[in-house]
Amino acid sequence: MFKITIDNILIEVEEGTTILQAARMIGGKVVPPAMCYYTGLKGSGGKCRSCLVKVAKGSAKDPRPMPKLVASCSTPVQDGMVVENTTSAEVQEARKGVVEFLLINHPLDCPVCDQAGECDLQDLSYGFGMEETNTREPRREYPVVDIGPLIKLHMNRCIHCYRCVLAAEQLTKKRAHGMLYRGDTMEISTFIQTAIDNDFSGNMIDVCPVGALTDKTFRFKSRVWFLNPMNAHRECSKCSGKVTAWMFGNEIYRITGRKDQFGEVEEFICNECRFEKKDINDWVIDGPRKIKRQSVISSNHYEELKKGSIIHPIEGTTEPQE
Amino acid sequence: MAALTKRSKVVSNKKMSFWEKIYLPAILGGMWITLGHLFTRKTTVRYPEVTREFSEIYRGKHVLKRDDEGRERCTACGLCAVACPAEAITMIAAERKPGEENLYREEKYASTYEINMLRCIFCGLCEEACPKEAIFLTKEIVKAGYERDTFVYGKDVLLEPLDPLKRIDVSKRQTPEVLEFKKDKNQRHNVQ
Structure with a gap:
């Protein structure tokens, strides 16, 4: 030790x-x-x-x-x-x-980006970012690409963290995407847009710290702070089936893995759970997830207030009457 | 018994004199005051023919602004709705299709945008929250109505008209810092 x-x-x-x-x-x-x-x-x-x-x-x-x-x-x-x-x-x-x-080439299109509200780079730039930029050069721009039918890639937002490449390599038998080129012009790509159809490819979305890889089935559907994250589970033959269901009323808008306080998923989930099971009857809802009070996701989510108890009444005063 | 306050008066039970008994001087005195008020300045105005002077930053009905090329500025980011203390704003986002670049400024736009004017408290936090300079409060006041559902204003009411003559000037609502920032055309936000 x-x-x-x-x-x-x-x-x-x-x-x-x-x-x-x-x-x-x-x-x-x-x-x-x-x-x-x-x-x-x-x-x-x-x-x-x-x-x-x-x-x-x-x-x-x-x-x-x-x-x-x-x-x-x-x-x-x-x-x-x-x-x-x-x-x-x-x-x-x-x-x-x-x-x-990290922000040199980032487009800062948070109002459009689906990751806004749960984005690590957003938190980081709130904590340490400058209000102004020193660069005058234009930011690199790429067209938006579909990686397979379920995932959208915004290369503009990518910060070259390699997480998605590692996830694909370690979770699936054969990865179909990787990094092309070097340095500033580095680019995530599949070779000639090969569709990624592995069962666990959806985890690339969860591991992406920015909004470069986003869920196509959730694209522009809602903002994360309008939804209620709920713990849900189901019997699944491929994965543990333990997920977070992002709900609005009785509708499930999207499914993600259960992220801990450091933004890392507890268990990787399969594509069937993530993309196909959007009906509330497919899931057993366990209850709401704990959200950090500082998070924008907790806004407008009301919790029951617990009344504090008086421990040491000051001498000469009486306890408040109900 | 001592008086409770300094303003208490001892009521006298004295008998009224003859002039007091006929009441006429008191009535005429009252009518003289009434007559005098006919010639003073009126406190009301004949709305809607006459309107009072509005402050430059009066907070009235909202407007969804367009940019100089007539494209909608709103990207349905939801920050106005999350800032709204009365939870009056709802929206549904949609993706811009190829060929609609002259209608919408960014790849996402609000396909429906509704403000419930019965809930709205006209605090102006939505325009403060807006990162795209899309929503502003205007000097126009929200009209009264008979039906509750007519108060849910959609994009048909809120959106700024395309006609250049009917465009709404909001430059008075922007702080000098914002106006200074808008001159910097290196910022993507300011490129028309």
Whole structure:
């Protein structure tokens, strides 16, 4: 077991954990944002640089600080390591730069995009983005492409995180899409628009941190904050059948995997559950999902208020009468 | 007994004199006041022939703006509806088809857009929330009606007319910062 301090909070983790995973065990504001790292996908992480942290002390044996900021998603912890995330001004400044780079080619078409409201890049730019842009150059533009009959690809919005490529490679037997070209002009593509018809290809939508890959059956149907996310399940021969059903009244508008607080799905679900079962009779509704109070999805969703109880009545006052 | 307030008066039971008993001076005095009011300035105006002066930023009926080329600005992003404290706004989005680029500014548009004017409290939060400068409140007032369903205003009522003479000027409602920002044609938002 290694002892590691993140933002002055001491935690004991097992050998081999990364800084990001250790921070997630603490939870709260300490957790660095991650755009490309995905726990369920092997080989993810290290690309977007938004999880940069400062290592003020390398380890108990070698207390020198690391010379540069490190990507917390791919740096394993050392015993006695001291990490600074929110407490370091250098990290915050660097993250601002990272967000600026991620947004260089992003069209910022959130009013049109179906991902708005549950988009990691949106959260990140709210936290660290600038109001203005330094670039004068035109943003790269691609036409909107259908990847198969169920998924729409907006290459303009892509931030090259590779999550979808890894998901396709690791969840399905044969991936039909990948990255073409290099650097700025890099592009997700299927070779000559080969249809992606694997049973688990829909998970590309869930792992995409931005709105580059979106559900074609939900395209422009509604906005996420008008819908109620509900836990639902059904018997499925291909996957666990545990999903989030996004409902409006008694109608199911779309089905996604159950995402945890870090935006990662608990279990990957199959295409039949995701795209074909949109009738309420197909599902057993377990109840509403917990939404973060800060999320726009929680707006206009009313919860019953619980009345607080008075613990220490001040001397000389009487308890309020009903 | 001490008086409860300073304004309390002791009621006298004194007998009325002859002039007080005939009441005529009191009646004439009252009519003189009435006559005087005939010649003072009136507090009402003869609406609708005469209207009062409206503030430049009066919050009345909404308008869904078009851009300079007559394309609808609204993209049905739903931010007005989520900002609305009275939950008066509903909309259904649709995708722009090829060939409709002269009708709608972006690839998504509102196929129906409804504001329930009975719910609306004219707070102006919808125009504050709008990222596309599509919805504004105007000086026009919402007319009274006899049927409740006539108050659900759809796009047929709210949309700005295409006729250049009937376009609605909202530049007074925009802050100097916004007007300054709109001059920067490098921003995609400002490209017509």
